[in-house]
Amino acid sequence: MRSKLVLAVAAAAVVSTAAVAATAAGAATGGIRYSFLGKLTGVPDDGRVSISVEGGNRPALRALLGKSLEQTFSYGDGTQFLKWTNGVPSAVHAGDLVAGDYVWVHVRAPRGSSLDTLEHTAAGVVGDHGAELSSPDKPLYLFRGKVTSVGSSTVSLAVAGGNRRALRLLVGQSRDQTFAVGGSTIYLSWSGKVPTVIGLSDLKSGDRIVVRVRAEAGSTLAQVEATPAFKVAEHEPAGRS
Numbered sequence: 001m002r003s004k005l006v007l008a009v010a011a012a013a014v015v016s017t018a019a020v021a022a023t024a025a026g027a028a029t030g031g032i033r034y035s036f037l038g039k040l041t042g043v044p045d046d047g048r049v050s051i052s053v054e055g056g057n058r059p060a061l062r063a064l065l066g067k068s069l070e071q072t073f074s075y076g077d078g079t080q081f082l083k084w085t086n087g088v089p090s091a092v093h094a095g096d097l098v099a100g101d102y103v104w105v106h107v108r109a110p111r112g113s114s115l116d117t118l119e120h121t122a123a124g125v126v127g128d129h130g131a132e133l134s135s136p137d138k139p140l141y142l143f144r145g146k147v148t149s150v151g152s153s154t155v156s157l158a159v160a161g162g163n164r165r166a167l168r169l170l171v172g173q174s175r176d177q178t179f180a181v182g183g184s185t186i187y188l189s190w191s192g193k194v195p196t197v198i199g200l201s202d203l204k205s206g207d208r209i210v211v212r213v214r215a216e217a218g219s220t221l222a223q224v225e226a227t228p229a230f231k232v233a234e235h236e237p238a239g240r241s
Helices: 008-029 058-063 115-119 164-169 221-226
Strands: 032-040 048-056 070-074 080-085 088-092 102-109 125-128 140-150 154-162 176-180 186-191 194-197 208-214 231-234
Touching: 032 058, 032 070, 048 058, 048 102, 058 115, 070 115, 102 115, 140 164, 140 176, 154 164, 154 208, 164 221, 176 221
Parallel strands: 080 125, 186 231
Antiparallel strands: 032 048, 032 102, 048 070, 080 088, 102 125, 140 154, 140 208, 154 176, 186 194, 208 231
C-alpha cells in the first residue's frame, strides 16, 4: 500500500464536487451513497471497473472492513463516466479512463449493504481525477508506538519513534500520548505486504501502530493530538512513509 493511502485531506478536495454528481445520478435508486477512492488498475471493460482502494466515505469504509483493498465494481448503461481537468468535469466513455488514475466510484444502495452487494450494483458515477490527487495542504506528523488504550474517539500509545516533525514535538514530553480519531480516519491492519481495512475497536493494547496526522505547520503537540488522524495502521511494514 502506498503512503498516499486514503489521504483524507486530498480526498476532501474532490469528494464534495464529485458527490454532487453522484447524488444526482443515484437519487432515483434510493439508499445511501457509498464512495470509493482508488487507483484504476485497468481500463474499465465488460461492465467491470477495478481499483486499488485508497479511501472513501464512512459507509464505504465500513463495508470494506476485513476485505482486500483490491476491488472490482460494476457499471451499466446508466453509469455516468466523468473526467476531471482543473476541477472541471466532462462526460466521457468507460474506455476513456486511464489505468493508474485516481477514480471515485459512487454506488447507491441500502444502508448496511455488504461489499458484495455494492460490487454487483451498477455505479451511478465513476469519476477520473487524473494521475495525482491534489497535494496535501498540511504537513505530516507521523508517530510510531504501541497501543496502551483505545477510547471511543482516541488512541493512546507509548511513542517509540516517528518522523522528524513529530519527534520535535516530543522533546521534553512523555512518551505516553493520546491522539484523536474520527469518522474520516482510516484503520488498516497489515499482514506482510497486504493491508486490510479494520475498525477502531479492532485495535488492542500492545498492538504496534503508526498514527498519521495532517496539521498546520508549527502546531503544538496538543494541537496535533486534537486533530483527528487520517490514518492509523497496525503492524505496518518498516520503511513506509
